[in-house]
Amino acid sequence: MKFIDAKSIKFEYTRYDEEKDISIPVCALNGVDLSVEKGDFIAILGHNGSGKSTLAKILNGLLLPKEGTVVVSGEMLKDEKSIWTARTKLGMVFQNPDNQIIASVVEEDVAFGPENLGFSPEKIKENISFALDAVGMNDYRYATPSNLSGGQKQRIAIAGVLAMKPECIVFDESTAMLDPIGRKDVIKVASYLNREHGMTVIMITHFMDEAAKANKIFVMNEGVIVKSGTPSEIFSDVEYMRGLRLDVPIASEIVYELNTAFNKKIPSGIVTSEALVRYILSQKPPKNVNFEQREHRSVHNEPILQVKGLTHIYGEKTAFERVALKDINIEIYSGEFVGIIGHTGSGKSTLTQHLNALITSEKGEVLFKGENILKDKENIKKIRQKIGLVFQYPENQLFEENVYDEIAFGPKNMGIDEEEIKKRVASSLKMVELDESYCKKSPFSLSGGQKRRVAIASVLAMKPEILVLDEPMAGLDPMGRRAILSNIRKMRDELGITILLVSHSMEDVSEVCDRILVMNEGKVEMLDTVYNVFKNVNRLKQIGLDAPEVSLIMHELRQEGINVPDDVYSVRDAADIIGRLLNGE
Numbered sequence: 001m002k003f004i005d006a007k008s009i010k011f012e013y014t015r016y017d018e019e020k021d022i023s024i025p026v027c028a029l030n031g032v033d034l035s036v037e038k039g040d041f042i043a044i045l046g047h048n049g050s051g052k053s054t055l056a057k058i059l060n061g062l063l064l065p066k067e068g069t070v071v072v073s074g075e076m077l078k079d080e081k082s083i084w085t086a087r088t089k090l091g092m093v094f095q096n097p098d099n100q101i102i103a104s105v106v107e108e109d110v111a112f113g114p115e116n117l118g119f120s121p122e123k124i125k126e127n128i129s130f131a132l133d134a135v136g137m138n139d140y141r142y143a144t145p146s147n148l149s150g151g152q153k154q155r156i157a158i159a160g161v162l163a164m165k166p167e168c169i170v171f172d173e174s175t176a177m178l179d180p181i182g183r184k185d186v187i188k189v190a191s192y193l194n195r196e197h198g199m200t201v202i203m204i205t206h207f208m209d210e211a212a213k214a215n216k217i218f219v220m221n222e223g224v225i226v227k228s229g230t231p232s233e234i235f236s237d238v239e240y241m242r243g244l245r246l247d248v249p250i251a252s253e254i255v256y257e258l259n260t261a262f263n264k265k266i267p268s269g270i271v272t273s274e275a276l277v278r279y280i281l282s283q284k285p286p287k288n289v290n291f292e293q294r295e296h297r298s299v300h301n302e303p304i305l306q307v308k309g310l311t312h313i314y315g316e317k318t319a320f321e322r323v324a325l326k327d328i329n330i331e332i333y334s335g336e337f338v339g340i341i342g343h344t345g346s347g348k349s350t351l352t353q354h355l356n357a358l359i360t361s362e363k364g365e366v367l368f369k370g371e372n373i374l375k376d377k378e379n380i381k382k383i384r385q386k387i388g389l390v391f392q393y394p395e396n397q398l399f400e401e402n403v404y405d406e407i408a409f410g411p412k413n414m415g416i417d418e419e420e421i422k423k424r425v426a427s428s429l430k431m432v433e434l435d436e437s438y439c440k441k442s443p444f445s446l447s448g449g450q451k452r453r454v455a456i457a458s459v460l461a462m463k464p465e466i467l468v469l470d471e472p473m474a475g476l477d478p479m480g481r482r483a484i485l486s487n488i489r490k491m492r493d494e495l496g497i498t499i500l501l502v503s504h505s506m507e508d509v510s511e512v513c514d515r516i517l518v519m520n521e522g523k524v525e526m527l528d529t530v531y532n533v534f535k536n537v538n539r540l541k542q543i544g545l546d547a548p549e550v551s552l553i554m555h556e557l558r559q560e561g562i563n564v565p566d567d568v569y570s571v572r573d574a575a576d577i578i579g580r581l582l583n584g585e
Contacts, residue, residue, distance in 0.1 A: 046220030151344025232269035310364030342519030343544030394455030449480035
């Protein structure tokens with residue numbers, strides 16, 4: 001039975017052309033046909049701007065197509081009555097939870113939907129408990145949403161939809177801000193609802209491992225569906241997916257490397273790490289292959305940033321009191337690249353906002369080059385020029401009419417002369433790989449990835465000695481993430497500045513960082529080299545984290561008694577080791 005039947009959907013936005021001073025139509029969807037059976041679990045993939053979110057909004061009746069028809073659960077979307085009916089049956093979770101949360105208490109926010117649908121008080125209470133349990137947020141039932149982390153807010157937004165018990169739920173990049181275990185938990189919930197309750201699930205995502213859980217995948221490009229099939233069929237064509245600015249699951253990528261670089265003939269339909277490990281074990285590889293163990297040392301320069309005894313409590317001495325940081329003691333060395341990881345609500349964002357005094361605390365110190373940044377209140381402005389912070393949603397930092405003024409804003413406030421400002425704008429744009437033609441453009445007309453580059457450039461223009469980046473790649477497509485990560489690496493290599501990167505991507509952290517700070521329940525769990533952190537796979541899982549997918553594959557092989565190295569993080573290195581194993585070397 002068809003739950004969704006969309007035919008020949010077309011939709012246009014209008015975009016203001018600054019040079020021509022006119023509004024021009026931009027095609028978002030250009031003849032989309034989508035059929036979803038009741039009880040399906042489908043994934044929709046596509047680069048930023050491919051039309052995924054526009055399609056989701058049309059399915060939910062938030063937008064009506066310019067052309068074509070949409071039928072949801074037998075009801076054609078054409079007027080207010082049909083749209084209301086569709087929304088009671090198809091719930092939607094958006095990318096940014098702040099756009100969905102409206103109440104001052106978590107329980108009230110989750111209750112909002114079922115209350116408006118006329119559920120009985122008993123049913124509302126039952127549904128709230130079910131929804132909060134499903135997303136692991138029952139302990140925060142009476143918390144204030146504004147005091148929660150971005151990932152925790154997203155869980156509340158998901159719970160708000162689940163509490164309405166819809167027939168179908170659409171996740172529009174709704175796991176983008178969750179930690180690895182949190183993402184897996186949401187997928188488990190989606191799979192459970194689909195399997196046990198027959199709920200139809202539509203997952204729009206940039207995480208290929210999430211898409212691999214679906215029974216069918218639709219791939220979008222330039223407003224049309226260009227490919228559909230099972231995960232095995234879609235991810236077998238690695239080159240095609242890369243051509244669409246997308247990725248494939250790590251297991252598929254390793255198989256591709258083995259088949260191309262090592263001339264193997266491994267089934268290309270392998271899309272999960274579990275399936276790859278099973279295949280390797282089926283080939284009965286030797287267990288005692290000798291692999292060289294690499295040295296892992298960290299270089300300690302002079303400390304540039306120190307945190308001593310820092311404790312921070314939200315809502316202290318109120319009913320909403322919550323300890324966010326507990327006696328934090330860390331040293332960051334000049335010129336190093338430190339990753340900051342932790343489960344949602346572990347204190348990562350609270351800590352980073354202390355580092356340039358956006359948040360202050362009476363308990364503890366933050367020292368920049370030995371000086372307490374809070375000792376002289378008048379000195380905070382200069383400190384913020386030296387310690388630049390790029391927020392979780394960098395595009396929210398943009399406010400000027402054009403890119404030039406956006407990047408020049410900081411240096412102007414520092415009293416720098418116009419000639420030097422021009423040089424800084426040019427060099428900052430170059431560092432984030434945008435040319436000077438962007439100077440006249442409105443930052444709000446740019447793509448998501450370009451907006452983030454401009455936000456980073458606006459901080460770089462102040463020539464900070466420390467750059468703190470709080471989840472700068474969240475919500476971007478794979479190519480956008482790689483571009484931002486490349487920019488960040490370039491900053492460290494060419495500018496020599498100290499960088500702190502908050503991330504939920506273990507792959508990103510393993511690729512670029514010297515050391516990793518692991519936060520857990522507001523405390524420092526670990527601060528060590530990448531190797532020393534990620535070799536503790538079980539410990540990381542216990543605190544709601546994970547290791548890079550490649551590391552987990554190696555870990556599973558070691559659990560089976562195969563002597564593979566425990567410091568492998570890249571696909572190429574993994575393919576080399578697995579290739580040698582399969583060759584019996």
